[in-house]
Amino acid sequence: MNWQYGLIIISLIIGIIIGIVIMRIKNRKSHKQEILQYELEKxxxxxxxxxxxxxxxxxxxKELLDNMAEIHNQFYHHILESSNKFLLNQKSNKSNWKYRLTEAESDNDQIPIEIKPQSSKKEINPDLSHS
Structure with a gap:
């Protein structure tokens, strides 16, 4: 009977050791789950x-773009009103501009010059008179 008590005690110790090992493995998984849950919440x-x-x-x-659109709209109306005002002044006084450029002249960046009409008398160019 002594040996039976010894066998019971050894079985009890082995059961406790197995329980501790299982608990540690389970706690590791549980701890990992808690860490993952914390990271998920974070x-x-x-x-x-x-x-x-x-x-x-x-x-x-959106507010800035709305403000910008409003300012652009005000600027557009200002330019429109000013141009209409100045165009009305120009229509009433057509001689405001000394030169009127054609479309071809406005494409090139040169200032038009006035060409004096040639007189009927032939002028002699002193450089060409020797030939």
Missing amino acids: SKVKLDFYQKELSNYFSST
Whole structure:
């Protein structure tokens, strides 16, 4: 019977050792799951932050573009009114401009010159008179 008690004690010790090993393996998996769960929550918080930041960025960009469009519209109307005002003045006084360029002349960047009409008398060029 002594040996039976010894066998029971040895079986108990082996069972405890096996239980400890199984618990350690399970705790490692559980610990890894907890780490992954923490990282997942952390990533969700970051994602929410970036989504809010991106939303704010697009909202402020929309406001800036709206302001820019309004200013552009005001500028366009200012130019339109000013050009109409000046064109009305030009129509009433057509001699405002000394030179009127044709389309071909406006394409080239040269200033037109006035050509004096030649007189009926033939002028002698002193350089050409020797020939």
